[in-house]
Amino acid sequence: MASSRGSGPATSPGSGADGSADAVKRVGRLFLGAAALGALNTANARQPLSRTGRSSVLAFAVGWPTSELPLHAIGWQALATLGFIRKGALRTPAGLAGLGLTAASWAGLHRIWKDSLPAGEIFDEALREALGDELDAGDRRDEPMTPKPALELDRRRIAVPLSPWRKRYVAKESTGLSYGDAGKRNTLDIWKRPDLPADAGAPVLFQIHGGGWVIGNKEQQAMPLMSHLADQGWVCVSINYRLSPRATWPDHIVDVKRALAWVKENISRYGGDPNFVAITGGSAGGHLCALTALTQNEPEFQPGFEEADTSVVAAVPIYGVYDWTNRDGTGRADMGPMVGKLVFKKRIEDAPEVWDHASPMSWVGPDAPPMFMLHGTNDTLVPVEQARAFVSMLRAESKNTVAYAELPGAQHAFELFDSPRSFAATAAVTRFLDAIRAREGHTVDV
Numbered sequence: 001m002a003s004s005r006g007s008g009p010a011t012s013p014g015s016g017a018d019g020s021a022d023a024v025k026r027v028g029r030l031f032l033g034a035a036a037l038g039a040l041n042t043a044n045a046r047q048p049l050s051r052t053g054r055s056s057v058l059a060f061a062v063g064w065p066t067s068e069l070p071l072h073a074i075g076w077q078a079l080a081t082l083g084f085i086r087k088g089a090l091r092t093p094a095g096l097a098g099l100g101l102t103a104a105s106w107a108g109l110h111r112i113w114k115d116s117l118p119a120g121e122i123f124d125e126a127l128r129e130a131l132g133d134e135l136d137a138g139d140r141r142d143e144p145m146t147p148k149p150a151l152e153l154d155r156r157r158i159a160v161p162l163s164p165w166r167k168r169y170v171a172k173e174s175t176g177l178s179y180g181d182a183g184k185r186n187t188l189d190i191w192k193r194p195d196l197p198a199d200a201g202a203p204v205l206f207q208i209h210g211g212g213w214v215i216g217n218k219e220q221q222a223m224p225l226m227s228h229l230a231d232q233g234w235v236c237v238s239i240n241y242r243l244s245p246r247a248t249w250p251d252h253i254v255d256v257k258r259a260l261a262w263v264k265e266n267i268s269r270y271g272g273d274p275n276f277v278a279i280t281g282g283s284a285g286g287h288l289c290a291l292t293a294l295t296q297n298e299p300e301f302q303p304g305f306e307e308a309d310t311s312v313v314a315a316v317p318i319y320g321v322y323d324w325t326n327r328d329g330t331g332r333a334d335m336g337p338m339v340g341k342l343v344f345k346k347r348i349e350d351a352p353e354v355w356d357h358a359s360p361m362s363w364v365g366p367d368a369p370p371m372f373m374l375h376g377t378n379d380t381l382v383p384v385e386q387a388r389a390f391v392s393m394l395r396a397e398s399k400n401t402v403a404y405a406e407l408p409g410a411q412h413a414f415e416l417f418d419s420p421r422s423f424a425a426t427a428a429v430t431r432f433l434d435a436i437r438a439r440e441g442h443t444v445d446v
Contacts, residue, residue: 028092031084035098035105038077041066042108045073046409048380053334056380064411067378068116068419070109077102077109115409116420123405123428127435130372130403134435166219169193169230174270179262180255182242188259189218190270191226191236200271200444203278203437205229206260206312207238208292210283210413213252213343214244221282224418225426232430233444235272237263241288244343249358252343253301256288261308276442278314278433283382283412286320287360290390293317293371294363314370314436316429319382319412322390323361325352330385364393370401370439372432374425376410403432 043049045066048059066073081102089095127135169191180186196202207226209216218238226236241255264274281289291301293315299306323331324339325348340347348355356362371394375387384406391404405428407414407421415422 024088025092025094027084027087027089028095028098031081031089032094032098032101034080034084035101038073038080039101039105039108042070042073042105042112045070045112045411046108048378048411051380051383052332060380060412063378063380064413065417066109067112067409067411068414068417068421070112070116074106074109077105112409113420119407119410119421119424120427122407123424123431126403126405127372127428127431130401131432131435134439135431137435137438166191166223166227169227169236179239179259182255185240185242185247186255186258187218188237188239188262190267191230191238192271193230193233196233196235196271198269198271200233200235201268201273202233202235202271202444203276203433203442204263204267204272204274205234205236205433206263206277206279207236208241208256208279208281208285208288209238210281210285211243213249213284213339216243216284221285221413221416222280224415224422225280225429228426228430229433235267235270237267237272249344249354250301252284253288253291253295253358254303256292257302257308257310258305260292260310260312261302261305264309273442274309276437276440277312278316278436279312280316280318280429281320282318282415283320286317287322289315290317290320290322290360290371291358291363293369294360294365296369300357312369313440314372314433316372316374316432317360318374318415318425319376319379319387320360320373321382322386323359324348324355325359325362327359327361328389330383330389332381332383361390361393364390364397366397366399368394368398368400368402370403370432370436371398372401372403372405372429374405374407374415374428376407376412376414376421378409379412381412401436 041062044059045063048056048063050056050059084095084098090099170189171194174190176187177190178187205226207222209218209221218240222238226238230236239256239259241259242251260277263277267274279289279292292310293312295301296311297309302308302310326333326336336348344351344354346354373387373391375384377384391402394402410421415425
């Protein structure tokens with residue numbers, strides 16, 4: 001029998017030094033692939049890779065958080081890079097190429113952050129153009145609810161960009177209040193300072209969430225804005241409304257009007273002034289905000305409560321849809337089939353008047369309330385060109401103030417996080433509404 005003395009363990013292909021080298025090469029290739037995806041995401045955040053079709057939705061989904069939280073993206077990429085380096089990625093040409101791509105991505109992300117910082121200056125210019133000497137004319141220092149300092153984007157908020165705003169200002173007894181018969185979809189929350197007197201007569205902001213008329217709820221949008229205004233002595237109301245495909249247009253706007261009528265009748269019990277109610281909303285909520293503002297007390301959208309007061313003193317639609325008929329080609333050509341199937345349950349060819357009346361552009365006229373539109377140039381869900389067209393129509397027809405701020409590099413939903421643009425938008429909307437308060441001579445009565 002042959003002796004096995006002196007013979008080593010059997011060697012299989014790919015084991016030992018060769019296997020280790022192959023593993024390192026794989027790590028290097030993986031790092032290069034991850035770095036390429038990161039760089040692609042950064043490029044998309046700076047300049048969306050698609051603005052039409054389904055790919056534009058993907059461009060939004062990945063570009064939106066990156067464009068508003070670029071420092072966080074650098075952090076995530078840095079953690080991944082350290083992990084690949086520990087596994088030997090830089091011992092391969094692919095790994096070194098990946099490091100180069102990552103460095104370029106970080107440079108791009110830093111540029112995105114720097115580009116977002118002048119948002120306050122852009123808002124200031126837009127407001128001064130629209131309001132002139134009225135901007136910052138109201139002196140509220142003598143009001144009983146002394147305004148607190150403006151929000152500051154400190155390091156804590158940069159690190160944790162989703163503050164628990166709602167817990168501070170929505171009391172248990174002010175949550176889920178019913179305004180209609182559609183269960184949870186007909187409920188609202190009231191935001192206010194705990195020390196706001198019940199008879200304060202405070203100004204009121206009415207907030208409508210977005211979500212493409214098919215998703216969303218009252219706890220998801222405008223948190224920085226409502227918390228800041230509540231801090232300043234306002235009463236804010238965020239609502240749910242019926243959603244498609246279960247709901248069919250005009251259920252959505254009818255619910256908004258019904259909730260607004262409820263606010264007019266009941267908000268005085270919560271410290272609000274029913275005679276000073278402003279309205280805002282983003283995306284689909286921006287559409288409903290604009291439509292509500294331009295159809296005040298319109299019986300068509302108030303079935304069964306035609307006599308109710310649904311007027312507002314000002315409106316702030318944010319990245320809203322202003323036309324469902326795409327009359328001037330500034331909208332999305334691919335939006336029609338979606339809303340026709342899910343929202344209207346009718347094609348535009350079969351119900352042109354319904355589609356037309358659902359479009360804020362169709363209601364533009366001389367009696368529009370003061371309006372302040374906000375939109376980002378990188379919005380891949382609602383083209384910025386439609387906002388420009390809507391503003392032009394308003395400026396040509398309305399006898400009232402029309403302000404418009406266009407933010408370079410901002411995606412859809414730019415104000416959801418605690419970001420430089422979000423805080424600048426909050427400050428700008430507050431200044432706009434305070435100017436309207438000063439114009440109307442509105443004061444708190446306590």
